[in-house]
Amino acid sequence: MFDQVAANKRRSALLIGGFVLLVVGVTAALELLLGFGRLWVMVAVLVAGVSSFLAYWKSASVALAMSHARPADPVVYARLHNIVEGLCIAGGLPKPGVYVVEDPAPNAFATGRNPQHAAIAVTTGLLAKLDRVELEGVVAHELAHIKNYDILVSTLAVTLVGVVVLITDTAFRFMWWGGASHRRDRSSQGGGLGSILGVLGLVFLVLAPLAAKLMQAAVSRRREQLADMSGVLLTRYPPGLLSALEKLRDDSTVVHSASRATAHLWIEGPVPRRDDEGRLAWLGRLFDTHPPLEHRIDALREL
Amino acid sequence: MGLVGWIVIGFVALLVIYGIITFNRLVGLRNRIENAWAQIDVQLQRRYDLIPNLVETVKGYASHEREALEAVIAARGAAMNAKGPAVKGQAEDMLSGALKSLFALSEAYPDLKANTSFLQLQEELASTEGKISYARQFYNDVINRYNTLTQTFPSVIIAKLANFNEREYFETDDAARANVQVEF
Numbered sequence: 001m002f003d004q005v006a007a008n009k010r011r012s013a014l015l016i017g018g019f020v021l022l023v024v025g026v027t028a029a030l031e032l033l034l035g036f037g038r039l040w041v042m043v044a045v046l047v048a049g050v051s052s053f054l055a056y057w058k059s060a061s062v063a064l065a066m067s068h069a070r071p072a073d074p075v076v077y078a079r080l081h082n083i084v085e086g087l088c089i090a091g092g093l094p095k096p097g098v099y100v101v102e103d104p105a106p107n108a109f110a111t112g113r114n115p116q117h118a119a120i121a122v123t124t125g126l127l128a129k130l131d132r133v134e135l136e137g138v139v140a141h142e143l144a145h146i147k148n149y150d151i152l153v154s155t156l157a158v159t160l161v162g163v164v165v166l167i168t169d170t171a172f173r174f175m176w177w178g179g180a181s182h183r184r185d186r187s188s189q190g191g192g193l194g195s196i197l198g199v200l201g202l203v204f205l206v207l208a209p210l211a212a213k214l215m216q217a218a219v220s221r222r223r224e225q226l227a228d229m230s231g232v233l234l235t236r237y238p239p240g241l242l243s244a245l246e247k248l249r250d251d252s253t254v255v256h257s258a259s260r261a262t263a264h265l266w267i268e269g270p271v272p273r274r275d276d277e278g279r280l281a282w283l284g285r286l287f288d289t290h291p292p293l294e295h296r297i298d299a300l301r302e303l
Numbered sequence: 304m305g306l307v308g309w310i311v312i313g314f315v316a317l318l319v320i321y322g323i324i325t326f327n328r329l330v331g332l333r334n335r336i337e338n339a340w341a342q343i344d345v346q347l348q349r350r351y352d353l354i355p356n357l358v359e360t361v362k363g364y365a366s367h368e369r370e371a372l373e374a375v376i377a378a379r380g381a382a383m384n385a386k387g388p389a390v391k392g393q394a395e396d397m398l399s400g401a402l403k404s405l406f407a408l409s410e411a412y413p414d415l416k417a418n419t420s421f422l423q424l425q426e427e428l429a430s431t432e433g434k435i436s437y438a439r440q441f442y443n444d445v446i447n448r449y450n451t452l453t454q455t456f457p458s459v460i461i462a463k464l465a466n467f468n469e470r471e472y473f474e475t476d477d478a479a480r481a482n483v484q485v486e487f
Contacts, residue, residue, distance in 0.1 A: 078423075082430030089342055090437035092335075092445075132429075236440065 009226065015219045016153070019160045022215070026167055026208050029201035034174065041167055048162035056155040060097075060119050063111040069099035069121040080127065080135070084120065087140050090234045091147055096120050105253035106130065109266045110142035111151060118146040125253065130244055137241030140231035141267055148230060150223045157216045164212040168205050213287065220289040228296055238303045245300070249293040268293065325452075325461040332449040336470060339442040343473070346434045347382070347395065353431065354379050354402075357424045361405065364415035371408050375401045388473045392439075399432065439473045446470050 027041045074081050081098055088095045096112065097119035106126040112118030120142045130138065145151070232238045248268045269290040358372055378398040385394035406425065409415050416422075450469050453462035
């Protein structure tokens, strides 16, 4: 179990490292094609950084408002409050805000920039369909997101995607109206090698945004798996989360108040899944924010 | 001063910095242990406070289950007077057992089971039981980190010099641990 937690942490660190390399690669390609990359990239990092930072700072209130969550009444939802309090004691965390989303689909999410400004929300469907032990498993998964600073990690990923998209987008526009002649001058100086590099750079720029989105999805899937493991570390009872995930798998109701924008927050991907049987299914899975429930259940069984 | 002199000074400075960091980490962990212990106490106190209410409620419906009621009261008294992690752990396990058999008995009284304040007390005691075991778990996790730091090289040197001694775990027997997962 501790190994799983360590391996997940290592892999998401590697992914973030890969992200930074991607941004560096885009910078190099721009330098090659247009002769000025660094300034451009700095501007893009600034723009994407500021907008993401604002989103990050307000993440809790935005996510809660978007999913129509309201504070859980401590008397009506005494059990939920008690479970959250107990698990916070286990993890040495302050108690987060506890919210309820009026929705028959069983699901839950956590948000907030740090443990001191965190909130978790569960749907009324989840409260109705899960027993105490299963609910503890799900709440522990959400608290693990908070404890692991996953909101920070995913914000970082979103920012880096934003940087890559912003740079490549503007670079193409620039080349369209005049950068091209500039590039020709430069590549003629470099001869044949220069033009080959130029073509490679162009291909790289086309593919970079796609790669960025894939990596963002991979980071998200990694953090989900990590939250499963460190959640179990809180409850010390894998069967709880296991049977909760099985119930989520067998339930086909879809959360109405969730959208793609908040998809990465929920315990189960709330957006309806495409048909998983098709020949291109593996391609669609690469863009999923959550690993397939089957994988997660199997991982828990191994503990 | 030559190059060698600077290297020696740098080395000593690194050692001093390491010593300060390790010392501070040990102090931080020791304070967390105190805090974690206080957390357990808060939850235990909560349970002591809930029990008289429970006994009164049960008496109203099942007054002739005197034996079970007295066992709970006696276990509560013993647990409140116990000192030190090991002894306290045992006394608390006894109390959990007594409560468990009281709740098992209440199954035979439909009127009692329909009483709202009994149901509330049941939820409160069930979750307090859970919180006690989570507080213990956290306490033991902190003890684990602290003991590891005081026993491994090179931090063991600082620990020995500054008198940071190994701490005792809050032990519990397996019966009480299984009890936590019981659905009341």
